[in-house]
Amino acid sequence: MSNPPPPMSSTPAEPQDPSSPRRNSKRPKYSRFTQQELPACKPILTPRWVISVFLLVTIVFVPIGLASLFASRDVVEIVNRYDDQCAPSGSRSDKVRFIQSAADKTCNRTLTVPKHMKQPIYVYYQLDNFYQNHRRYVKSRSDQQLRNKNDENETNTCKPEDTTENGTTIVPCGLVAWSMFNDTFSFSTNKNVQLPITKKGISWKSDRDHKFGKDVFPKNFQNGKLIGGAHLNESIPLSAQEDLIVWMRTAALPTFRKLYGKIEVDLQAGDTINVIMQNNYNTYSFNGKKKLVLSTASWLGGKNNFIGIAYLAVGGLCFVLAMIFTIIYLVKPRRLGDPTYLSWNRSPGGH
């Protein structure tokens, strides 16, 4: 860090002009700031620096990449797509008709645990091709209404799901709440032991405490001509409707998972799990997929090798670059700041 030399006293003694002593000099007041001579550090990336930077990145990135990969490998994940299996085979319109009918939609699935799964095991449902980030959709909600009983009528952002046919407000209003996921799952082991699912605490605490009102109760919900999804118990305040709270945190991407509950027992490798589900939710009308996911979690979250691979790639690349630059510097060294490299010194007279 080199500070510039102290400002030269370059201001020559001002010539005394006897004829104009009354004129005050307009000479700008000297300050390092106005003369643009503030102390400054002027970092220059020397070869040594460049190579060190690359090596440093390698040293940091490779271990993180490895750690991420290991973490991801340790995560045990069971994914089961059930939308096609739990509906009558046939054309899409058949499926749509089935899902819209009053028929019994119970469906049994069997999952095999590939590896030992440590509790807590997270149960997710995954929807594909469901644009929870669609502009019409994300806007169609009223956060005021969810939070405050007095703001019950704040529904003008909720269209087309703001009021019932006779004009009474819907709580919670809007497409987001209306389309709430309503498949249910219950799990049992092959020994017919029920696996309890905890549904408490699956939503964010901040949402329960501040975003969803303790005195706001569902009203006129799902009373319209078109049923979008789940019904809500009108005697439970919104702040306790954790499925709703989870659903209302709209997903970022068209393929997303949402937490359904937690299984708080370990599952052994080879265990088979019977799932009894109610296949109520209509994704057939828009070609969506539904999956059931059981997954353990690592410090990095779920199973995803991408970040580990990316880190290893960047770390490796930087190592290669460090080598390349070392070679360049060795093969073609250049003395830093050597004035002979200046263009007018290299080719005399050639501008």
Added chain:
Amino acid sequence: MTSNRPSLPTPGSTGSDLSSSTSSNNSDNNQIPNLHSLQNSSSQLSIKSNSWRASVNFGSKGVSVADSEGFSISRREINEDDARLVYVNDPLKTNETFEFCGNSIRTGKYSVFTFLPRNLFEQFHRVAYMYFLIIAILNQLPQLAVFGRGASILPLASVLFVTAVKDAYEDWRRHKADKIENNRLSSVLVNDQFQHKRSKDIQVGEIVKVSADETIPCDIVVLCTSDPTGVAYVQTINLDGESNLKTRYAKQETLSRVPGKDVISGLIKCEKPNRNIYGFQANMEVDGKRVSLGPSNIILRGCVIKNTDWAVGVAVYAGRETKAMLNNSGAPSKRSRLETHMNREIILLSFFLVTLCIIVSACAGFWLRRHQDELDIMPFYRRKDYSKEQVENYNYYGLGMEIFFSFLMSVIVFQIMIPISLYISMELVRVGQAYFMIRDDKMFDAASNTRFQCRALNINEDLGQIKYVFSDKTGTLTENKMEFQFASISGVDYSGEKIEFYGEQGGYNIQVDGQVWRPKMKVQVDSKLLKLSKTRNDTKSSKEIYDFFLALAACNTIVPIVVNTSNPNEKLIDYQGESPDEQALVYAAAAYGFMLIERTSGHIVIDIQGERQRFNVLGMHEFDSDRKRMSVILGYPDSTVKVFVKGADTTMFKVIDESLNLSVVKSTENHLHSYSSIGLRTLVVGMRALSIAEFDTWQTSYEIASTALMGRAGLLRKVAVNIENNLSLLGASAIEDRLQKGVPEAIESLRKAGIKVWVLTGDKQETAISIGYSSKLLTSKMMQIIINNNSKMSCKKSLEDALVTSRKLINVTRASEDDASSVALIIDGTSLVYILDSELEEQLFELASKCAVVLCCRVAPLQKAGIVALIKNRTDDMTLAIGDGANDVSMIQMADVGVGISGQEGRQAVMASDFAMGQFRFLVPLMLVHGHWNYQRMAYMILYNFYRNALFVFILFWYVLYTGFTLTTSITEWSSVLYSVIYTAIPTIVVGILDKDLSRKSLMTYPQLYGSGQRKESYNAKLFWVTMVDTLWQSVVVFFIPLLAFWESDIDSSSLGDLWTLAVVFIVNIHLAMDVIRWTWISHASIWGSIIATCICVIIIDAIPALPGYWAIFNLASSGLFWICLLGILIASMIPRFIVKMFMQHCKPCDRQIAREAEKFQNAMEITRNGEIEMNLPHR
């Protein structure tokens, strides 16, 4: 040629302005208005200067047009319709027919009620604001409401608010100044008695009395003064910045009537108010006589009366119709080259924008079509609204409309692709740069106590790209402080030894009432000539010497002013006048014993060798640029009459009767030649005795001419030409004009920097060449091509010859690899008349571009502009013109950058210029240091702003592809609004103002570094595309790393949006940090401060429960993946950039890079030699 340099059609009447100017608010806010007026100037158009330019052509015709009636208002005659009638001392009658405006002034633009509408109206004149407004309005349509009301209006509102506050503050200050000005008391004649009246109550037609050192409240025609001859001295420093005293005269007919005692009445017919402060035309009817009035009879508002006890005048223009107020407008604005290029790239960016919008809307259309059947009940679309009786479509207007709406919506979402805020940032940066240029103490001229002035604020960065410098000579390269050197009197050259008069008896002095009077300036005298001038006998030579010095003392417009000194017995005579040459001549005459001690409009008193003589000044023909001479008709005490003429040799020899003494003429010509060849300015003096008959004829025609209503100027010129002939030659004088300090070094630096310096001067060829040598512009190794022709054909021939020679020479030098010998072109004004505006221009251009130096001598003001235009129209190179006088105004306005020297010759050049400074040598720090910095900073800032905004838009765009093309932004609307306002705005401005790629020292040591600006190294199309590719890569990294890392997870859109927000702000700021070269605490504070501010803003936004993203950032920050993503994004996005940068730095280092390294390691290297410290020691 004399100092009465051809005065240009004053652009005062066209484009000039008096920067900060009325008397009152000038004094207290000297620095601030400078900056402020600069800020505003960008919005003003340069209509005036353009229209002026358009009407000019530069060849021979142009010159004649310039001098003829068309241009100068003062020469035009008053039409009955255009006249204003002022009844002296009868304001009621004066104001009865025409409602002339009162004397209250309002420089304030707004009142309390008009502020809001007017200010808004003015602000929306800018394209940038209109763009913001249109986008904001679009967003208000319910179908298009992408952002909430608040978020969409905030950026516009904040900019409007800041500007409005600034305008309001400025206006408040103006109102305050106006109030002081309007309430100042002045003495006005009411009912034949002078009473105090507030300035604002003065009416046209009233008689105003002004005492010494008082400021004139309105434009008044002088009626009488305390001086019995009716002279009043005024200082016009508030008006045009000239500090010397000027004389104003009361007319003979009125000067004896003192209002209050005598009744005075009359009618003044004068021209309509106009902004020409150097012209006034009127006539006055007093007692049935018609008297003409000119510029010397009017005192303008803002002037100060000096050396005169009082002056009485009648108000003719008041309030906002005064010339001072009419001149109170902004400087002409130019647009910088960089900005022009930038606009080209902005058009490209808008193509990008449209492309993105078309992609989005087309995809949206396809998506909707494909899902046409599913839309009705699709949970995330739900086209049907079931809440009504009738099930109908909700917010769906058919496929076509939906595509159209999504196009408009994408324009709203991607609006910042076009970096409109860049225009505002650029303005701020330029203000900051101007601040530093003004404050630079290396550009402060102690001698004239002037700071650097930044008058135009739009072209700071142009200073870093100049290829051609056109310089005036007198007053620009030289000091314009004239010193009398040699004289040639009737063929005898007196250029012998000099006696220093300092210290001895103190030079020539005279005794007046027991007091010693001596001239203020001492002059070196020739001892032989001094002796000769003191002997008074009737020999021919001593008579000639007598006449010569009498001519010097009398034939001028100098006013002697007696100044008290500390010694009560000693007084100094200060010769005040507008021309430094005349001053020098009068001082010289005084030193030889011909001391001018009194001048009134009717007579002069000259002390000749201790004997006081009074001469009547019967008439005076002032200098004009056609005749290039002036003459005075003197009535001797013995009632003989003689005409004395002095002027430039070319015109003088035409009117000298050579038959009288051919040998004298010949030897004088030789002397003149030798004087001018050592760089002296020469003048020739002639004389003729007039017979009574001749005098009578002259007098009648002179009187007719000077009271003429039509074509007075032309008539007077004719009268002058008639009398100025058959003169006998008295002699010639040589005046030295010293080269300014540091000029040779400055020219050397400029030349090393690859800048071609052309000198355009009105001086003679020999003078110009000798100045060329002494300023190191010309060297003995150069081959000189001189073009000096009198016809078009000969011009053509010599141009062709010269081209051949220069080609040959250049081939030779190329072969010998020796750049020392080069070609210098010297061309004179007469040849230029034939070349400019004809097909020969092309050849001249070709020749000139081969020459290292071009000297143009004897050029008329408009030819100067013509030469600048020659280069400007044919090349893409930037031109800079520097000059100090009125004759340089045209070229200053023509060049890309105009620099005025605020020196001796008035302020017209400064008023027309973009930058003004005290000395020529400041051009070096101005261009090489500040220009370089400004260019680098601004170029970087533009590219960076393109990158910054495009990056954000690309990230939004990628996300749109994952939302069914519906323009959802996961980044909260507040973050997208604050992105360019808070998150990333300040660092780029700070870096644009403060970063320095190289130190002042390196830039001055290696002027060649300036070449980077000339070669457009820091901003060009290639860099733009590289930046855009880099932007694309970075946007891919920022978007897709989180996308893939959180694929198939339960991440919610607010959390992911926060991650993208933070990532993009981090890398945008880190990107900047990587390019910052000098890290001062301010840059640290702004860059890291912005990152911290962003984090705080994101936290605040996420702490509002009413927003969907409530608490997202806290949940996100508790997950490890977030931090890992962030780190990965930062590194991965920067890698390509870093590699390219490092590779270029090492393998293809640019000069700036090497100089930067040298700057840093020079010390280290020296230490290495002495001690054992390693050279490349990491400095951190």
